[in-house]
Amino acid sequence: MIRKLRIKLILASMLSLLLVLTIILGVVGVLNHRKIVQDADSILALLQENDGNFPLDERMGNDLFSIEKHLRNNHRFSPELPYESRYFSVFLTETGDVISVNTGKIAAVDTTTAINYAHTVLRTGLLKGFVDDYRYTTYTVGNEIHIIFLDYGREMTSFRSFLFTSMGVSVVGLMAVLFLLIFLSGRIVKPFSENYEKQKRFITDAGHELKTPLTIIDADAEVLEMDIGENEWLRDIQTQTKRLAQLTNSLILLSRMEEQPRTEKIEFPISDLVEETVETFQALAKTRNKNLSANIQPMLSMSGDEKAVRQLITILLDNAIKYANDGGRIEITLKKQKNIIYLSAFNTVESISKENIMHLFDRFYRVDQSRNSQTGGYGLGLSIASAIVNAHKGKITASTEDEKSLLITAAFPV
Structure with missing residues (x-):
């Protein structure tokens, strides 16, 4: 039990830390990407205003003071921006025919590649987006479609590098916290x-x-x-x-x-054990007007403490007979699927809520406190059954589909 508690503590702490780191990295990543996109769109907006060029042309007379004032007042960019940016543009007709291509401000893209990028943008139907590491904007001038591409590869590479570095540092931090x-x-x-x-x-x-x-x-x-x-x-x-x-x-x-002491486990025929135990409860079930049946897969064996497993079967049968409604049905099932042996006890009841199901294996828990004197017992039977199953590295569960029946299943790995 203490070992399970330690494992749960470690898992809960690691999952909480992982969730927090994921949220932090996600938020930081989204904000950084959003800032990159906003900056790129601002530059593209400036290029769009000048139809594919920066305002460093004859209209401004190459006046550096006018350029700096324009950039700072409108877009808060450095006057070095026109010399740092790499961009190209493609002008097309509405049918997609090329009117002109300007690749004078970029060396990595030739005319053919620029046209291919433009046709890719037309197929997407989006006004803004990314093609590879090129941010683009699309707008119309008269009957022409103008597409301007801005090379943002350096910024995107830095973003991805930051993201991967953050993930790597987070993984190292998680491992350190785990240790x-x-x-x-x-x-x-x-x-x-x-x-x-x-x-x-x-x-x-x-x-x-x-x-x-x-x-x-x-x-x-x-x-x-x-x-x-x-x-x-x-x-x-x-x-x-x-x-x-x-x-x-x-x-x-x-x-x-x-x-869970390390008792010597032996191979024993669990099919015969279940069948024998069910036979001993048949008379008790009849005297209490309960219908007891069994569906036992023959020739099944398991390794474990035979005495403890016999007690488990007895507890499940005793519990089913005690709490089955008058004239109710009780069925014991034993089967093997893949490498797991399933032992199930089903019985109908007058009423049982799903809230009761959650506490069935708690010590001293009774579904109906008013029936204590009638049924006897102390609410320890299913707690003992759970301990027996856990000692055999198995798992025991309880469920109800209609709140008028109860199914308790013990699963033993073979």
Whole structure:
């Protein structure tokens, strides 16, 4: 149990950290990409205003002061921008025929490549977007379609490099946190582990200490019965003493099963074991007006503690008979699928909610507290069943489809 607690603590911490890092990297990545796109679109807007060129032309008379003022006032870019940017443009007719191509401001793209990019943009039907690492904008002038491409490869490479570096650093950080959690989780759960061990020792020790006085009380009641004859008060003492002894034995058994000791496991025929146990409960089911049937796949064997598995079957049958409704149906199923043996107990009930299902394996939990005196027991049976299944590295589950039936399934890996 402590080992499972450590694993859950590590998994919860790692998943939380992974989620936080993913959100942070996602937000930073989206904001960076958005900033890159906004800057590229601002440059393209400037080029669009001048029909594919920066405002460094005869209209401005090559006045550097006018250029700087224009760029800073309208787009807040450096006056070096026209000399740093690489761009090209393609003008087309509405039918896609090429009117002109301007690749004078870029060396990596020739006329043919520029035309191919333009036709690719036309097929997408988008006004803005990326083709490779070229950001483009499309607009119409009269009957012409003008497409301007801006080389943003350097910025996109930097963005991708930042993204991959961040992911790499995050992975290294996650691994570092994982090693720290593996090292520190033992110390974190140590107080709980110590308290849990003390609780188990207390239950075991107290159980053994209670056995002696309970035995003496029962023996004294028998002696008094021989002296004064049968008496309702003596019968009540004997009944309650037996119940208390059963409760003590159940608590001791549950404590031992949760320790999952390394007992010697042997191969035994579980099909025969289930069949024999079902036969012993047939008479009890009939006297309580319950219909008990079994669907057992023959010749199945498993390796484990035969005595504990027999007790598991007994608990499942006893629970089904106790809580099945009058005239209800009970079915025990044993089958093997792939490398897993499934042992199931199905029974109809008057009513059971899905909220009850969640707590069936809790200690001392009773679905209907008003029936305690009728059914007996202490709400420990399914807790013991769960401990037995866990000791065999299996898994036990409970479910209901219509809230009028209960299915408990134990799965054992072969």
